Structures are given as C-alpha cells and as structure tokens.
Amino acid sequence: MKKSKREKLKAAGWAVGSAQEFLGLSKADAALIEMKLSLSRSLRERRQRRGVSQVELAKRLHSSQSRVAKMEACDPSVSMDLLVSSLLVLGAKPTDLSRTIRT
Amino acid sequence: MKKSKREKLKAAGWAVGSAQEFLGLSKADAALIEMKLSLSRSLRERRQRRGVSQVELAKRLHSSQSRVAKMEACDPSVSMDLLVSSLLVLGAKPTDLSRTIRT
DNA sequence: TGACATTATGTCATATCTGACATATAGTAG
C-alpha cells in the first residue's frame, strides 16, 4: 500500500474499518492496518499493566519516548516489525502475538 | 536489532535457531527472526500450492520477481510488513497468519 | 544439446522508517 493513503486516512479522521471503501483500500491493505491497530493496542495494554512508562520502555528498546507514543498511536510511520519486537521485549510470547492478531 | 547482525548471521550460514547465543541475539531478536522465517515459508507454500509463479505474484503485489524471491529466502532486507501483506494478497486470513506465527 | 520458464543473487536510486530532539499538552501534587 502507498504510504500516502494511510496518511490521508489518518488525516481524514476516519475509523479504519469504515474507510476502506472510501479511500479505495484493498482488503489486504485494510487487514494489515487492522492487524497493526491490534498490535499497538496490545502494546499499550502490556506496558500499562506492567506500570512501565513510555520513557522506560523506550530505554529498553533503545528507542525514544516519542517513538513509543507513535507506536501506541499506530502512527503510519511505525512498522509492524517495530510493533512486534517491542511486544516481544515486553515479554509477549508468539502465542500472545498470535492471539492478538487473530482478534 | 541491528541489521548488521542479521547480515552476519546469514553470512555465517548458521541456522537461526542455533545462532542466538553465538551472535548475542536477544531473545526478542531471535523470536522476531523465527516469526519472519515462518511467514516466508508460509508464503512459498501458499504461492506454490496455488501454482503461481514468483513473476505472477510480483505483479499482484506491484512488486518485482526478485523481491518475491528475497521474501521467500527471508532476506534481511525484507520487512514483516511486506511478508504479511503478501500473504494477505495470496488470500491468507488473519486466522492463517495467527497459526503461522504460533507455529 | 538448445530453447524456454522459473528462481536466485547483486546492485542501486528512491521511498520509507527510525531515533533523537524540541515542544506542546494533559494530569497531579504541593
């Protein structure tokens, strides 16, 4: 998918599920975004449940607070690789990721 | 994880599972690579099962044959996003991806 | 053998992602 499309999507403030037709997203594009949304929600949940701040998590990831915030906001600039490896660092097991994706 | 580490890994010709200690990969890094390996295997399986050539798949993805080959070889230059969206284009459902990752 | 389809590997310009930084916006306690 073109990056520009996702930017547009966010700019328009549409809920992802409902934007598919409007923006001409393919099923695959939409499904990918849904998956990333699930992962980002899961990330925030995990982090908060453990009482870890974005700053602390950023340190563990050798990243920055702003990037963590973007991850949790599912910013278009965030890759699935980053989401997944962050979850793994927070102790998520493949089983957990599997469940997150399916949901 | 540093990209250089994965390059090194491939260069050394190690099976990923056994390379973790040797190259100082973190558990998270290793798990991420394992997941990508699973996805790439799944991609090749799906493609072949459907009798689709790499060239044909490349067209559907608006990509190139060489990139498809790299995906299936799990080349370090291939992102999880690309693997996943390719699988989705090949008709994989979130459930399928979920199963692939878990395994 | 040759001709052809398929897959693999290497390179490169361009596009996208990333960490870092600045700064803004909550929220909370004193």
Add this chain to the structure above:
DNA sequence: CTACTATATGTCAGATATGACATAATGTCA
C-alpha cells in the same frame, strides 16, 4: 499558581526497505 511526570506531536538526518533492473543459476521439456 508552580513544579513535576507522563504522553502527544512535529521535524529531520541518517538508517533501512523497496522496486527495478541485470544477470546468474536451476529446471524442464523436446
């Protein structure tokens, strides 16, 4: 109110991923 902590948002230089291309292997069939 101020001071402090946490989170959000914008930007940018440098790092990484991508498609495209060339070319090399590998098959396959006649």
